[in-house]
Amino acid sequence: MKRYEQFPHTADIGVRVFGVDLKELFENAAFAMFDLLADLEGLKGDIVKDFEIKAPSKEELLVDWLDELLFNFYTKSIIFFKFDVREISETGLKARAFGRPVASNKNRLKTEIKAATYSDLKIVKDGSGYRVEIIFDV
Amino acid sequence: MYNLEKIDDYRWRIPKSCKAGMRVDGVVYADERMIEDIRSDKAAEQVANVAFLPGIVKYSLAMPDIHWGYGAPIGGVGAFDIEEGGIVSPGFCGYDINCGIRLVKTNLKEDDVKPKLKDLVYGLYNDIPAGVGSKGDIKVSASEERKLLVEGSKWVVDHGYGRAEDLEYTEERGAVKGADPDKVSPRAYERGKNQSGTLGSGNHFLEIQTIDEIFDEEIAGTFGLEKGQVTLMIHSGSRGLGYQVCDEYSKDFIRCLSKYNINVPDRQLACAPVNSDEGKAYLGAMRCAANYAWANRQCLMHLARLVFEKVLHMGPKDLGMDLIYDVAHNIVKIEKYNINGKEKMLCVHRKGATRAFPPGHPELPDKYKKTGQPVIIPGDMGRNSYLLVGTKKAEETFYSTAHGAGRRLSRSAAIQAGRGRSISRELENRGIIVMSSGRETLAEEMPEAYKDVNEVVSVVHGAGISKKVCKMRPMGVIKG
Numbered sequence: 001m002k003r004y005e006q007f008p009h010t011a012d013i014g015v016r017v018f019g020v021d022l023k024e025l026f027e028n029a030a031f032a033m034f035d036l037l038a039d040l041e042g043l044k045g046d047i048v049k050d051f052e053i054k055a056p057s058k059e060e061l062l063v064d065w066l067d068e069l070l071f072n073f074y075t076k077s078i079i080f081f082k083f084d085v086r087e088i089s090e091t092g093l094k095a096r097a098f099g100r101p102v103a104s105n106k107n108r109l110k111t112e113i114k115a116a117t118y119s120d121l122k123i124v125k126d127g128s129g130y131r132v133e134i135i136f137d138v
Numbered sequence: 139m140y141n142l143e144k145i146d147d148y149r150w151r152i153p154k155s156c157k158a159g160m161r162v163d164g165v166v167y168a169d170e171r172m173i174e175d176i177r178s179d180k181a182a183e184q185v186a187n188v189a190f191l192p193g194i195v196k197y198s199l200a201m202p203d204i205h206w207g208y209g210a211p212i213g214g215v216g217a218f219d220i221e222e223g224g225i226v227s228p229g230f231c232g233y234d235i236n237c238g239i240r241l242v243k244t245n246l247k248e249d250d251v252k253p254k255l256k257d258l259v260y261g262l263y264n265d266i267p268a269g270v271g272s273k274g275d276i277k278v279s280a281s282e283e284r285k286l287l288v289e290g291s292k293w294v295v296d297h298g299y300g301r302a303e304d305l306e307y308t309e310e311r312g313a314v315k316g317a318d319p320d321k322v323s324p325r326a327y328e329r330g331k332n333q334s335g336t337l338g339s340g341n342h343f344l345e346i347q348t349i350d351e352i353f354d355e356e357i358a359g360t361f362g363l364e365k366g367q368v369t370l371m372i373h374s375g376s377r378g379l380g381y382q383v384c385d386e387y388s389k390d391f392i393r394c395l396s397k398y399n400i401n402v403p404d405r406q407l408a409c410a411p412v413n414s415d416e417g418k419a420y421l422g423a424m425r426c427a428a429n430y431a432w433a434n435r436q437c438l439m440h441l442a443r444l445v446f447e448k449v450l451h452m453g454p455k456d457l458g459m460d461l462i463y464d465v466a467h468n469i470v471k472i473e474k475y476n477i478n479g480k481e482k483m484l485c486v487h488r489k490g491a492t493r494a495f496p497p498g499h500p501e502l503p504d505k506y507k508k509t510g511q512p513v514i515i516p517g518d519m520g521r522n523s524y525l526l527v528g529t530k531k532a533e534e535t536f537y538s539t540a541h542g543a544g545r546r547l548s549r550s551a552a553i554q555a556g557r558g559r560s561i562s563r564e565l566e567n568r569g570i571i572v573m574s575s576g577r578e579t580l581a582e583e584m585p586e587a588y589k590d591v592n593e594v595v596s597v598v599h600g601a602g603i604s605k606k607v608c609k610m611r612p613m614g615v616i617k618g
Contacts, residue, residue: 008548010179010206037270056393059405067385074378075328109270110577111549112339112618114233114381118388118405119208120180135208137233137381138340138549 001129004032013111013136018129022058025123025130026065026093027083033066033116033136034080037073039108043081045100051093058090059121062132066116069097077102111138140182142166142173148601152186152198159403160189166200167535169597175546175589176204184211187403191216192411193224195477195484199535201491202597203544203589207232209406212490215538217475220412220483225400227409228387228420230487231470235384235424236431237375238466239514239541240308241525242439243361244446245458246368248348251613254449255346259571259614261445262344266438267336268618269575274335276437283327284319286334290429291436294334299440306503308464309493312432314471318422322379323386326423330379330430335437337374339576339618341583344442345371345516347523347610354607357509357527361462361607369610370446370459371516371523372438375468380427387420412472412485421470428469435464462525463512467492467541475536486536494528494539494604513604517543517591519572519583519615520565524595524606531602539604543591549582556581565615574617583617 004017015032019025034040051068055061072078080099087094102109114137123132142150145165150173152164164185168176176182181204188210189198195217204213209229218224251258267274276299278286286293291305291312305311337344347369352358363369376383391408394416395401402408410416443459450457471486471493495502495511502511510527517523521543528537547555561580562572574580598604 006548006550008551010181010545010548011212012208013549060389060392064389071325071329071382075325075331107577111582112270112576115385117208117233118229118392118408120404120406137208 003028007133009135013138014133016131016133018131020129022088022130023085025132026062026085026088029062029066029132029134030069030080030083030097033069033113036111036136037113038079038105038110040081043079043100045081045098047078047099047101049097049099051095051097054092056091058123059118061091061093062123063116063118063121065093065095070113070115079105079108113138140177140186142177142182148597152182154189157186159401160186162189162194162197164189164198164200166204167202167597167601168204169593172202172593179206181206181211184209185214187407188214188216188230190401190403191218191225191227191407191409192400193218193222195219199538201538201540202594203490203540203542205544207489209404210489213540213544214489215487215491215536217484217486217536218412220485223411224485225409226412226417226420226470226485227407227487228384228391229406229408230489231384231424232468232489233381233384234375234468235380236428236466237468238431238435238464239371239373239516240435240439240464241462241514242370242459243363243462244368244370245456247366248368251346251368255571255614257449258346258445259573259616261449262442262616263573265445266344266441266616268339268616270339272336273332276335277332278334280327286433287319287322287426287429288317289313290432294433294436299437304436304461307461308432309466312436313429314425316421317425317429319426321419321422322383322426326379326382326386329382330377333377333379334434335441336377337438337618338377339579342374342618344438344616345519345612346614347371347612349608350522350611351609354605357607360505360509361512362460363608370442371514372435372442373516374435374438376427376431377434379430383423383427387423390416424470428466432464463514465492465514473536484536488538490541491538492541494532494537496528496530496532496537513539515540515542515591515595518585518588519612520568520570520585521591523610524591525608526595526599526604526606529602529605532604535603539598540594543588543594545587546589547587552584552587553578553581555586556584570612570615572615572617576618579617
């Protein structure tokens with residue numbers, strides 16, 4: 001299954017993310033965001049960071065998760081490239097992300113993402129699993 | 139598909155009957171050629187969505203550079219009556235609070251600069267930090283940072299980055315009142331740390347230009363501008379600090395929608411009454427971010443002046459790099475208007491729209507009282523940029539006008555179109571030197587990714603909501 005694809009959005013970047021379940025959907029959404037930010041190909045690293053997030057709805061949980069990772073990218077200078085969502089419900093998650101410092105990988109950086117937006121955000125479930133369209137402000 | 143009814147040559151109505159819940163009509167400024175593009179994506183629906191918001195006055199507006207954004211369209215303008223429960227919406231201001239643009243004149247002519255153009259472009263590229271998450275040399279302690287958020291441009295000028303008269307020619311003198319540093323979270327401070335004096339990435343830029351055509355000799359004369367003269371344009375915003383402020387308040391506002399019994403058609407338009415604790419807190423924080431952005435553009439201009447001095451071996455007096463004006467184009471302001479014979483305080487949102495005060499407006503510096511407020515509309519890096527002035531007629535748009543060309547292609551479509559091409563070589567063949575720090579920035583920002591700014595400007599000029607003064611052509615461009 002494809003993890004994500006871009007869809008045309010005039011001003012910003014739109015991605016359509018897929019997952020068999022919510023866990024995979026959230027992992028793939030995080031991967032999509034960092035894949036837009038930087039070239040992740042062959043990236044290895046030993047930074048491990050744990051996250052625990054609560055939110056009123058699954059859509060808000062998704063934005064909080066992405067924004068938390070983005071905050072760490074900008075303030076701790078970590079490129080995350082692998083994500084393990086260990087527990088997830090519609091209102092909370094526990095996850096671990098793996099990354100490496102930006103410092104030695106500056107040439108990998110691509111697009112500055114300002115934030116994951118809530119615009120028209122809706123997590124949909126159908127026969128083949130979960131799907132969500134996210135617009136990133138860039 | 140939205141029904142856009144023609145009002146006149148430059149205006150199109152989205153009737154409030156289009157979507158249940160609209161409180162007022164939408165009005166889009168555009169011409170026949172543009173309207174097809176506007177119909178083809180979700181921009182018109184976003185104009186309709188803004189019309190849902192409580193307290194909206196007259197109509198939900200869009201300028202001719204309208205394009206599909208998040209929540210509100212880019213190019214969107216909405217004014218809300220504070221007394222009538224009018225709202226403020228962080229998403230309708232946008233993540234890049236006080237993204238804006240400044241225009242600097244020089245005493246140089248195109249021919250003075252041409253032989254040194256490459257050195258100037260390299261100099262700007264080397265001395266001005268740009269790109270994803272870039273950090274600047276300007277270090278500010280936590281307590282000083284709070285002062286900077288209140289004092290804006292003045293703080294950086296006091297610390298040696300520029301001249302006192304620069305403040306006179308900055309919207310709000312570079313510091314909007316009512317900034318409350320206590321309403322900015324520690325995380326927002328952390329994200330903005332060490333980013334003062336950095337350009338950012340994407341569509342943020344510095345551009346060396348020359349004046350190609352003058353439309354109004356008298357006003358151009360007041361600004362000290364003539365044909366062939368070299369100008370410098372700087373486009374940047376509030377960097378990580380502003381993004382974080384918008385992000386956190388958007389989240390909070392979604393969570394208090396039910397408290398104020400507000401329904402929004404898109405969560406990104408979450409809002410709260412201006413006169414609520416939440417509304418006041420956001421405005422306090424938003425103004426801090428706005429002041430940070432003015433301080434940032436002030437730093438960038440200062441750094442650019444130093445590069446010109448160094449490369450051209452000229453002193454500041456001979457260079458004459460005076461600030462013409464600095465305008466915000468993503469901001470929320472409280473402004474006074476006469477609505478149906480009554481004076482009203484309105485909360486005016488401009489998201490990708492420029493304030494355009496008319497001649498005689500009390501907020502303008504004395505030098506511009508007769509001309510009206512300078513309005514700066516940049517185009518893409520291959521075409522033109524414009525300097526215009528505000529007009530009395532712009533009262534119909536809450537003194538707002540366009541802010542740029544507006545994108546036509548998505549970034550991925552632009553990258554696709556750029557495969558196998560060297561955008562920098564193509565531009566160099568046309569005499570334009572470009573450099574960028576992002577790997578794909580030049581393709582994303584290629585001229586054909588944008589609408590033709592000449593068309594956008596002809597609509598605002600034709601509709602009378604601002605007046606053309608002169609047109610610039612790019613010579614050298616630094617992209618983030």
